[in-house]
Amino acid sequence: MRVSPALPGSVALFVSSVVAHTLPSTAARPATSVTNATTSVVSSATPSLTGTSTFTSIATPTPSIVPGVSAETVKKNKKRGLAFAAGDTPDDIINANQTKGLISWQYNWASIPPTYLATANIPYVPMQWGSGDIQTLADNIRAQDAKVVLAFNEPDFDVQSNIRPTDAALLWKQYIQPLKDLGVRLGAPAVTAAPTGRPWLTQFFKACDECTIDFLPIHWYGSGVGAFTDYVYDVHNAFPQYPIWITEYAEISPNVTVVLDFMNQTTTLLESLDWVERYSWFGYFRPKPDDFQSYNLLDDDGSLNALGQFYIGAKTIHTSIIPPGPSYVTVSGVDNPTQGLVTTYPAYASDAMSAWNILGIGSSASTATGVLGALVSFVLGMFWILF
Ligand SMILES: *[C@@H]1O[C@H](CO)[C@@H](O)[C@H](O)[C@H]1NC(C)=O
Numbered sequence: 016m017r018v019s020p021a022l023p024g025s026v027a028l029f030v031s032s033v034v035a036h037t038l039p040s041t042a043a044r045p046a047t048s049v050t051n052a053t054t055s056v057v058s059s060a061t062p063s064l065t066g067t068s069t070f071t072s073i074a075t076p077t078p079s080i081v082p083g084v085s086a087e088t089v090k091k092n093k094k095r096g097l098a099f100a101a102g103d104t105p106d107d108i109i110n111a112n113q114t115k116g117l118i119s120w121q122y123n124w125a126s127i128p129p130t131y132l133a134t135a136n137i138p139y140v141p142m143q144w145g146s147g148d149i150q151t152l153a154d155n156i157r158a159q160d161a162k163v164v165l166a167f168n169e170p171d172f173d174v175q176s177n178i179r180p181t182d183a184a185l186l187w188k189q190y191i192q193p194l195k196d197l198g199v200r201l202g203a204p205a206v207t208a209a210p211t212g213r214p215w216l217t218q219f220f221k222a223c224d225e226c227t228i229d230f231l232p233i234h235w236y237g238s239g240v241g242a243f244t245d246y247v248y249d250v251h252n253a254f255p256q257y258p259i260w261i262t263e264y265a266e267i268s269p270n271v272t273v274v275l276d277f278m279n280q281t282t283t284l285l286e287s288l289d290w291v292e293r294y295s296w297f298g299y300f301r302p303k304p305d306d307f308q309s310y311n312l313l314d315d316d317g318s319l320n321a322l323g324q325f326y327i328g329a330k331t332i333h334t335s336i337i338p339p340g341p342s343y344v345t346v347s348g349v350d351n352p353t354q355g356l357v358t359t360y361p362a363y364a365s366d367a368m369s370a371w372n373i374l375g376i377g378s379s380a381s382t383a384t385g386v387l388g389a390l391v392s393f394v395l396g397m398f399w400i401l402f
Protein backbone atom coordinates (compact mmCIF):
# COMPACT_ATOMS: atom_id res chain seq x y z
CA MET A 16 0.00 0.00 0.00
CA ARG A 17 1.33 3.29 -1.00
CA VAL A 18 0.98 5.82 1.73
CA SER A 19 2.97 8.75 0.70
CA PRO A 20 2.16 12.39 0.47
CA ALA A 21 3.76 12.37 -2.94
CA LEU A 22 1.25 9.98 -4.35
CA PRO A 23 -2.32 10.71 -5.37
CA GLY A 24 -4.90 8.83 -3.38
CA SER A 25 -6.26 7.09 -6.41
CA VAL A 26 -2.93 5.51 -7.09
CA ALA A 27 -2.68 4.43 -3.51
CA LEU A 28 -6.10 2.88 -3.71
CA PHE A 29 -5.24 1.17 -6.91
CA VAL A 30 -2.10 -0.39 -5.58
CA SER A 31 -3.42 -1.26 -2.18
CA SER A 32 -6.46 -2.87 -3.66
CA VAL A 33 -4.27 -5.83 -4.42
CA VAL A 34 -4.17 -6.45 -0.73
CA ALA A 35 -7.73 -5.56 -0.15
CA HIS A 36 -9.52 -7.43 -2.85
CA THR A 37 -8.68 -10.85 -1.53
CA LEU A 38 -10.38 -9.98 1.69
CA PRO A 39 -14.00 -10.55 2.56
CA SER A 40 -16.59 -8.09 1.62
CA THR A 41 -16.56 -6.52 5.05
CA ALA A 42 -13.19 -5.23 4.19
CA ALA A 43 -12.33 -1.66 3.93
CA ARG A 44 -10.24 -0.18 1.28
CA PRO A 45 -6.75 1.09 1.79
CA ALA A 46 -6.41 4.68 1.05
CA THR A 47 -4.30 7.66 1.41
CA SER A 48 -4.69 11.25 2.10
CA VAL A 49 -2.27 13.98 2.33
CA THR A 50 -2.48 16.92 4.52
CA ASN A 51 0.29 18.98 5.79
CA ALA A 52 3.68 18.82 4.22
CA THR A 53 5.28 20.03 7.42
CA THR A 54 3.95 17.33 9.62
CA SER A 55 3.33 15.05 6.65
CA VAL A 56 0.10 13.58 7.78
CA VAL A 57 -1.18 10.80 5.67
CA SER A 58 -3.84 8.31 6.30
CA SER A 59 -4.57 4.86 5.12
CA ALA A 60 -6.12 1.59 5.91
CA THR A 61 -6.76 -1.87 4.68
CA PRO A 62 -9.34 -4.43 5.57
CA SER A 63 -10.14 -8.08 5.69
CA LEU A 64 -11.90 -11.23 7.20
CA THR A 65 -13.11 -13.49 10.09
CA GLY A 66 -12.67 -15.11 13.59
CA THR A 67 -12.41 -15.51 17.25
CA SER A 68 -10.92 -14.00 20.22
CA THR A 69 -11.06 -11.76 23.14
CA PHE A 70 -8.87 -9.52 25.07
CA THR A 71 -9.83 -7.70 28.16
CA SER A 72 -6.84 -6.44 29.96
CA ILE A 73 -5.77 -2.87 29.90
CA ALA A 74 -2.35 -2.43 28.48
CA THR A 75 0.60 -1.77 30.63
CA PRO A 76 4.22 -1.59 29.63
CA THR A 77 4.92 -4.73 31.59
CA PRO A 78 5.22 -7.90 29.57
CA SER A 79 2.56 -10.46 30.29
CA ILE A 80 2.65 -14.20 30.31
CA VAL A 81 0.61 -16.25 27.91
CA PRO A 82 -1.37 -18.99 29.66
CA GLY A 83 -0.09 -22.49 29.18
CA VAL A 84 3.38 -21.51 28.15
CA SER A 85 6.30 -21.21 30.47
CA ALA A 86 7.24 -17.79 31.67
CA GLU A 87 10.80 -18.05 30.41
CA THR A 88 9.78 -18.60 26.84
CA VAL A 89 6.93 -16.21 26.31
CA LYS A 90 6.78 -12.61 27.27
CA LYS A 91 4.27 -10.61 25.32
CA ASN A 92 4.07 -6.88 25.15
CA LYS A 93 0.54 -5.99 26.26
CA LYS A 94 0.40 -2.87 24.14
CA ARG A 95 1.94 -4.07 20.91
CA GLY A 96 -0.41 -5.22 18.19
CA LEU A 97 -0.36 -6.42 14.62
CA ALA A 98 -2.23 -4.74 11.76
CA PHE A 99 -2.41 -7.51 9.20
CA ALA A 100 -4.88 -7.88 6.37
CA ALA A 101 -2.92 -9.60 3.63
CA GLY A 102 -5.36 -12.32 2.70
CA ASP A 103 -3.26 -13.22 -0.31
CA THR A 104 -0.36 -14.33 1.89
CA PRO A 105 -2.07 -15.71 4.99
CA ASP A 106 0.91 -17.83 5.99
CA ASP A 107 2.88 -14.69 6.74
CA ILE A 108 1.20 -14.77 10.15
CA ILE A 109 3.59 -17.58 11.08
CA ASN A 110 6.43 -15.17 11.74
CA ALA A 111 4.28 -13.33 14.27
CA ASN A 112 2.89 -16.53 15.76
CA GLN A 113 5.98 -17.75 17.51
CA THR A 114 6.88 -18.16 21.11
CA LYS A 115 9.42 -15.36 21.10
CA GLY A 116 7.04 -12.94 19.42
CA LEU A 117 6.02 -9.89 21.46
CA ILE A 118 2.66 -9.30 19.77
CA SER A 119 -0.29 -9.50 22.15
CA TRP A 120 -3.19 -8.57 19.87
CA GLN A 121 -4.06 -8.27 16.22
CA TYR A 122 -6.70 -6.82 13.96
CA ASN A 123 -7.47 -6.79 10.25
CA TRP A 124 -10.13 -4.09 9.90
CA ALA A 125 -12.88 -6.72 9.95
CA SER A 126 -15.31 -7.97 12.58
CA ILE A 127 -14.59 -11.67 12.26
CA PRO A 128 -11.11 -13.17 11.89
CA PRO A 129 -10.24 -15.45 9.00
CA THR A 130 -9.03 -18.90 10.03
CA TYR A 131 -5.36 -18.02 9.72
CA LEU A 132 -5.78 -15.25 12.27
CA ALA A 133 -8.21 -17.14 14.48
CA THR A 134 -5.64 -19.91 14.83
CA ALA A 135 -2.60 -17.67 15.27
CA ASN A 136 -2.54 -17.66 19.07
CA ILE A 137 -2.84 -13.89 19.03
CA PRO A 138 -6.01 -12.35 20.48
CA TYR A 139 -8.10 -10.80 17.75
CA VAL A 140 -9.81 -7.43 18.04
CA PRO A 141 -12.87 -7.04 15.81
CA MET A 142 -13.69 -3.79 14.05
CA GLN A 143 -16.88 -2.38 12.62
CA TRP A 144 -15.17 -0.68 9.70
CA GLY A 145 -18.07 1.31 8.27
CA SER A 146 -21.81 1.15 8.28
CA GLY A 147 -21.94 -1.95 6.08
CA ASP A 148 -23.30 -5.09 7.76
CA ILE A 149 -23.41 -3.30 11.08
CA GLN A 150 -26.57 -5.19 11.97
CA THR A 151 -24.49 -8.38 12.17
CA LEU A 152 -21.91 -6.88 14.52
CA ALA A 153 -23.50 -8.06 17.76
CA ASP A 154 -23.71 -11.63 16.48
CA ASN A 155 -20.09 -11.50 15.36
CA ILE A 156 -19.02 -10.19 18.73
CA ARG A 157 -20.98 -12.88 20.56
CA ALA A 158 -19.67 -15.62 18.26
CA GLN A 159 -16.09 -14.87 19.26
CA ASP A 160 -16.89 -13.69 22.79
CA ALA A 161 -14.95 -10.54 22.06
CA LYS A 162 -14.43 -8.17 24.96
CA VAL A 163 -13.28 -5.18 22.97
CA VAL A 164 -14.33 -3.67 19.66
CA LEU A 165 -13.01 -1.02 17.31
CA ALA A 166 -15.47 1.23 15.51
CA PHE A 167 -15.53 3.17 12.25
CA ASN A 168 -12.28 3.46 10.34
CA GLU A 169 -11.31 6.98 9.27
CA PRO A 170 -14.91 8.18 8.98
CA ASP A 171 -13.64 11.71 8.30
CA PHE A 172 -11.98 10.53 5.12
CA ASP A 173 -14.03 10.22 1.96
CA VAL A 174 -12.19 7.21 0.59
CA GLN A 175 -12.36 5.42 3.90
CA SER A 176 -15.55 4.76 5.84
CA ASN A 177 -16.79 8.30 5.15
CA ILE A 178 -19.62 8.71 7.68
CA ARG A 179 -20.95 12.01 8.98
CA PRO A 180 -20.47 12.42 12.75
CA THR A 181 -24.20 12.62 13.37
CA ASP A 182 -24.87 9.48 11.33
CA ALA A 183 -22.05 7.71 13.10
CA ALA A 184 -23.60 8.66 16.43
CA LEU A 185 -26.97 7.23 15.39
CA LEU A 186 -25.34 3.99 14.25
CA TRP A 187 -23.34 3.92 17.45
CA LYS A 188 -26.40 4.25 19.65
CA GLN A 189 -28.26 1.54 17.81
CA TYR A 190 -25.55 -1.04 17.19
CA ILE A 191 -22.43 -0.38 19.23
CA GLN A 192 -23.59 1.01 22.55
CA PRO A 193 -25.70 -2.13 23.29
CA LEU A 194 -22.52 -4.23 23.17
CA LYS A 195 -21.68 -2.68 26.52
CA ASP A 196 -24.20 -5.06 28.04
CA LEU A 197 -22.07 -7.94 26.79
CA GLY A 198 -19.12 -6.54 28.71
CA VAL A 199 -17.40 -5.24 25.60
CA ARG A 200 -15.04 -2.25 25.78
CA LEU A 201 -15.94 0.23 23.06
CA GLY A 202 -13.37 2.07 20.94
CA ALA A 203 -14.34 5.42 19.46
CA PRO A 204 -14.24 5.90 15.69
CA ALA A 205 -10.61 6.19 14.51
CA VAL A 206 -10.17 9.46 12.68
CA THR A 207 -7.23 10.43 10.50
CA ALA A 208 -4.55 12.85 11.63
CA ALA A 209 -5.67 15.18 8.86
CA PRO A 210 -7.31 18.50 9.83
CA THR A 211 -10.71 16.82 9.38
CA GLY A 212 -10.03 14.40 12.24
CA ARG A 213 -10.45 16.27 15.48
CA PRO A 214 -13.43 18.39 14.35
CA TRP A 215 -15.13 15.16 13.27
CA LEU A 216 -14.50 13.65 16.69
CA THR A 217 -15.73 16.73 18.51
CA GLN A 218 -18.99 16.62 16.57
CA PHE A 219 -19.31 12.90 17.12
CA PHE A 220 -18.82 13.14 20.88
CA LYS A 221 -21.39 15.93 20.98
CA ALA A 222 -23.93 13.88 19.03
CA CYS A 223 -23.14 10.79 21.08
CA ASP A 224 -23.10 12.45 24.47
CA GLU A 225 -24.74 9.55 26.25
CA CYS A 226 -22.53 6.96 24.65
CA THR A 227 -20.00 5.26 26.88
CA ILE A 228 -16.76 5.26 24.98
CA ASP A 229 -13.91 3.43 26.62
CA PHE A 230 -10.93 4.43 24.54
CA LEU A 231 -9.90 6.52 21.57
CA PRO A 232 -8.05 4.94 18.63
CA ILE A 233 -6.07 7.29 16.38
CA HIS A 234 -3.93 7.08 13.24
CA TRP A 235 -0.83 8.92 12.19
CA TYR A 236 1.44 8.90 9.15
CA GLY A 237 4.26 11.34 8.79
CA SER A 238 7.90 12.08 9.44
CA GLY A 239 9.74 12.62 12.64
CA VAL A 240 9.46 11.48 16.23
CA GLY A 241 8.71 15.07 17.25
CA ALA A 242 5.74 15.42 14.92
CA PHE A 243 4.35 12.07 16.06
CA THR A 244 4.83 12.90 19.73
CA ASP A 245 3.17 16.29 19.28
CA TYR A 246 0.15 14.72 17.63
CA VAL A 247 -0.32 12.02 20.25
CA TYR A 248 -0.07 14.61 23.03
CA ASP A 249 -2.39 17.00 21.18
CA VAL A 250 -5.08 14.36 20.97
CA HIS A 251 -4.56 13.40 24.59
CA ASN A 252 -4.84 17.02 25.68
CA ALA A 253 -7.97 17.53 23.59
CA PHE A 254 -9.68 14.37 24.88
CA PRO A 255 -7.91 13.59 28.15
CA GLN A 256 -10.79 11.46 29.44
CA TYR A 257 -10.03 8.66 26.99
CA PRO A 258 -7.10 6.24 26.99
CA ILE A 259 -5.55 6.19 23.53
CA TRP A 260 -4.82 3.41 21.09
CA ILE A 261 -2.68 4.21 18.06
CA THR A 262 -4.12 1.67 15.65
CA GLU A 263 -2.21 2.77 12.55
CA TYR A 264 1.00 4.70 12.44
CA ALA A 265 4.16 4.82 10.41
CA GLU A 266 7.16 6.94 9.58
CA ILE A 267 6.96 7.49 5.82
CA SER A 268 10.63 8.22 5.15
CA PRO A 269 12.06 6.00 2.41
CA ASN A 270 15.21 5.58 4.50
CA VAL A 271 14.99 2.29 6.40
CA THR A 272 17.45 3.50 9.03
CA VAL A 273 15.29 6.50 9.73
CA VAL A 274 12.18 4.33 9.96
CA LEU A 275 13.79 1.84 12.33
CA ASP A 276 15.07 4.62 14.52
CA PHE A 277 11.60 6.18 14.55
CA MET A 278 10.04 2.88 15.55
CA ASN A 279 12.64 2.37 18.25
CA GLN A 280 12.03 5.78 19.79
CA THR A 281 8.26 5.83 19.44
CA THR A 282 7.70 2.36 20.86
CA THR A 283 9.78 3.41 23.85
CA LEU A 284 7.66 6.53 24.17
CA LEU A 285 4.36 4.66 23.88
CA GLU A 286 5.47 2.10 26.44
CA SER A 287 6.15 4.94 28.86
CA LEU A 288 2.79 6.70 28.56
CA ASP A 289 0.22 5.24 30.92
CA TRP A 290 -2.65 6.80 28.94
CA VAL A 291 -1.61 4.89 25.83
CA GLU A 292 -3.20 1.47 26.11
CA ARG A 293 -2.14 -0.10 22.85
CA TYR A 294 -0.51 0.57 19.51
CA SER A 295 -0.11 -1.17 16.19
CA TRP A 296 2.35 -0.19 13.52
CA PHE A 297 1.22 -0.02 9.91
CA GLY A 298 1.74 -2.61 8.92
CA TYR A 299 2.49 -6.28 8.71
CA PHE A 300 2.69 -6.32 4.92
CA ARG A 301 5.02 -7.32 2.14
CA PRO A 302 6.01 -4.58 -0.24
CA LYS A 303 3.79 -4.73 -3.28
CA PRO A 304 5.24 -4.79 -6.78
CA ASP A 305 6.44 -1.32 -7.70
CA ASP A 306 5.42 -0.16 -4.27
CA PHE A 307 8.29 -0.56 -1.86
CA GLN A 308 7.61 1.04 1.47
CA SER A 309 10.20 1.31 4.19
CA TYR A 310 7.55 0.95 6.90
CA ASN A 311 6.47 -2.55 5.81
CA LEU A 312 7.43 -5.13 8.40
CA LEU A 313 7.95 -7.88 5.84
CA ASP A 314 10.23 -8.44 2.91
CA ASP A 315 9.17 -9.73 -0.49
CA ASP A 316 9.37 -13.33 0.65
CA GLY A 317 7.32 -12.83 3.80
CA SER A 318 10.36 -12.80 6.09
CA LEU A 319 10.68 -10.23 8.84
CA ASN A 320 12.88 -7.35 7.74
CA ALA A 321 14.93 -5.40 10.29
CA LEU A 322 11.87 -3.39 11.23
CA GLY A 323 9.77 -6.53 11.50
CA GLN A 324 12.35 -8.27 13.68
CA PHE A 325 12.45 -5.30 15.99
CA TYR A 326 8.66 -5.00 16.20
CA ILE A 327 7.88 -8.70 16.52
CA GLY A 328 10.90 -9.27 18.73
CA ALA A 329 11.91 -12.44 16.92
CA LYS A 330 13.63 -13.68 13.81
CA THR A 331 12.12 -15.12 10.67
CA ILE A 332 11.07 -18.76 10.84
CA HIS A 333 9.37 -19.00 7.49
CA THR A 334 9.58 -17.50 4.06
CA SER A 335 7.55 -18.02 0.95
CA ILE A 336 9.05 -16.59 -2.17
CA ILE A 337 6.97 -15.48 -5.05
CA PRO A 338 7.83 -17.25 -8.31
CA PRO A 339 9.81 -17.08 -10.52
CA GLY A 340 12.25 -17.51 -7.64
CA PRO A 341 12.43 -20.66 -5.56
CA SER A 342 8.90 -21.47 -4.53
CA TYR A 343 9.60 -21.32 -0.81
CA VAL A 344 12.28 -21.67 1.78
CA THR A 345 11.87 -22.96 5.26
CA VAL A 346 14.32 -21.26 7.50
CA SER A 347 14.28 -22.70 10.95
CA GLY A 348 11.92 -23.41 13.76
CA VAL A 349 14.25 -22.33 16.52
CA ASP A 350 12.13 -19.41 17.62
CA ASN A 351 9.13 -21.62 18.07
CA PRO A 352 10.14 -25.13 19.07
CA THR A 353 6.58 -26.36 19.23
CA GLN A 354 5.86 -25.31 15.71
CA GLY A 355 8.49 -27.33 13.92
CA LEU A 356 9.70 -26.59 10.48
CA VAL A 357 7.22 -24.74 8.47
CA THR A 358 5.45 -25.59 5.42
CA THR A 359 4.89 -24.80 1.92
CA TYR A 360 2.44 -22.10 1.40
CA PRO A 361 2.19 -21.80 -2.37
CA ALA A 362 2.88 -18.16 -2.92
CA TYR A 363 0.89 -16.10 -5.32
CA ALA A 364 2.41 -15.51 -8.70
CA SER A 365 3.67 -12.05 -9.42
CA ASP A 366 2.07 -12.36 -12.86
CA ALA A 367 -1.23 -12.84 -11.20
CA MET A 368 -0.73 -9.74 -9.16
CA SER A 369 -0.02 -7.76 -12.29
CA ALA A 370 -3.13 -9.26 -13.79
CA TRP A 371 -5.16 -8.03 -10.85
CA ASN A 372 -3.86 -4.59 -11.40
CA ILE A 373 -4.59 -4.75 -15.08
CA LEU A 374 -8.08 -5.92 -14.33
CA GLY A 375 -8.47 -2.82 -12.26
CA ILE A 376 -9.59 -4.27 -8.98
CA GLY A 377 -9.02 -0.82 -7.68
CA SER A 378 -12.56 0.17 -7.03
CA SER A 379 -14.03 -1.24 -3.90
CA ALA A 380 -17.33 0.29 -4.84
CA SER A 381 -17.70 -1.70 -8.00
CA THR A 382 -19.56 -4.94 -7.70
CA ALA A 383 -18.40 -5.92 -11.16
CA THR A 384 -14.76 -5.64 -10.31
CA GLY A 385 -15.43 -7.32 -6.98
CA VAL A 386 -16.90 -10.30 -8.74
CA LEU A 387 -14.07 -10.29 -11.20
CA GLY A 388 -11.61 -10.18 -8.32
CA ALA A 389 -13.36 -13.09 -6.69
CA LEU A 390 -13.14 -15.02 -9.92
CA VAL A 391 -9.48 -14.30 -10.31
CA SER A 392 -8.93 -15.35 -6.72
CA PHE A 393 -10.86 -18.50 -7.31
CA VAL A 394 -8.88 -19.41 -10.38
CA LEU A 395 -5.68 -18.66 -8.54
CA GLY A 396 -6.90 -20.74 -5.67
CA MET A 397 -7.35 -23.65 -8.02
CA PHE A 398 -3.89 -23.01 -9.34
CA TRP A 399 -2.50 -23.10 -5.84
CA ILE A 400 -4.18 -26.37 -5.12
CA LEU A 401 -2.95 -27.96 -8.33
CA PHE A 402 0.46 -26.48 -7.79
C1 LIG B 1 0.92 22.96 8.11
O1 LIG B 1 1.39 23.05 9.42
C2 LIG B 1 2.07 24.28 9.67
C3 LIG B 1 2.71 24.16 11.05
O2 LIG B 1 1.79 23.71 11.98
C4 LIG B 1 1.10 25.43 9.52
O3 LIG B 1 1.78 26.64 9.75
C5 LIG B 1 0.54 25.42 8.13
O4 LIG B 1 -0.44 26.40 8.00
C6 LIG B 1 -0.07 24.06 7.81
N1 LIG B 1 -0.44 24.01 6.42
C7 LIG B 1 -1.60 23.50 6.02
C8 LIG B 1 -1.80 23.48 4.56
O5 LIG B 1 -2.42 23.06 6.80
Ligand SMILES: *[C@@H]1O[C@H](CO)[C@@H](O)[C@H](O)[C@H]1NC(C)=O
Binds near residue numbers: 270273
Ligand atom coordinates in the same frame (compact mmCIF):
# COMPACT_ATOMS: atom_id res chain seq x y z
C1 LIG C 1 19.55 7.19 5.99
O1 LIG C 1 19.54 7.81 7.24
C2 LIG C 1 20.76 7.61 7.96
C3 LIG C 1 20.52 8.13 9.38
O2 LIG C 1 20.02 9.43 9.33
C4 LIG C 1 21.87 8.31 7.24
O3 LIG C 1 23.07 8.13 7.93
C5 LIG C 1 21.98 7.72 5.85
O4 LIG C 1 22.93 8.44 5.11
C6 LIG C 1 20.63 7.78 5.14
N1 LIG C 1 20.74 7.04 3.90
C7 LIG C 1 20.39 7.57 2.75
C8 LIG C 1 20.52 6.70 1.57
O5 LIG C 1 19.99 8.70 2.66
Ligand SMILES: *[C@@H]1O[C@H](CO)[C@@H](O)[C@H](O)[C@H]1NC(C)=O
Binds near residue numbers: 275276279325
Ligand atom coordinates in the same frame (compact mmCIF):
# COMPACT_ATOMS: atom_id res chain seq x y z
C1 LIG D 1 17.10 1.41 19.98
O1 LIG D 1 17.48 2.47 20.79
C2 LIG D 1 18.32 2.08 21.85
C3 LIG D 1 18.49 3.26 22.76
O2 LIG D 1 18.91 4.38 22.05
C4 LIG D 1 19.62 1.56 21.28
O3 LIG D 1 20.47 1.14 22.30
C5 LIG D 1 19.32 0.38 20.37
O4 LIG D 1 20.51 -0.04 19.73
C6 LIG D 1 18.31 0.77 19.32
N1 LIG D 1 17.91 -0.42 18.57
C7 LIG D 1 17.95 -0.46 17.25
C8 LIG D 1 17.51 -1.74 16.63
O5 LIG D 1 18.30 0.48 16.57
Ligand SMILES: *[C@@H]1O[C@H](CO)[C@@H](O)[C@H](O)[C@H]1NC(C)=O
Binds near residue numbers: 353
Ligand atom coordinates in the same frame (compact mmCIF):
# COMPACT_ATOMS: atom_id res chain seq x y z
C1 LIG E 1 0.42 -20.85 15.54
O1 LIG E 1 1.31 -21.58 16.33
C2 LIG E 1 0.74 -22.71 16.94
C3 LIG E 1 1.77 -23.32 17.87
O2 LIG E 1 2.93 -23.64 17.18
C4 LIG E 1 0.29 -23.70 15.86
O3 LIG E 1 -0.36 -24.79 16.45
C5 LIG E 1 -0.69 -22.98 14.93
O4 LIG E 1 -1.02 -23.82 13.86
C6 LIG E 1 -0.08 -21.71 14.40
N1 LIG E 1 -1.09 -21.01 13.63
C7 LIG E 1 -0.82 -20.50 12.45
C8 LIG E 1 -1.97 -19.82 11.76
O5 LIG E 1 0.26 -20.55 11.91
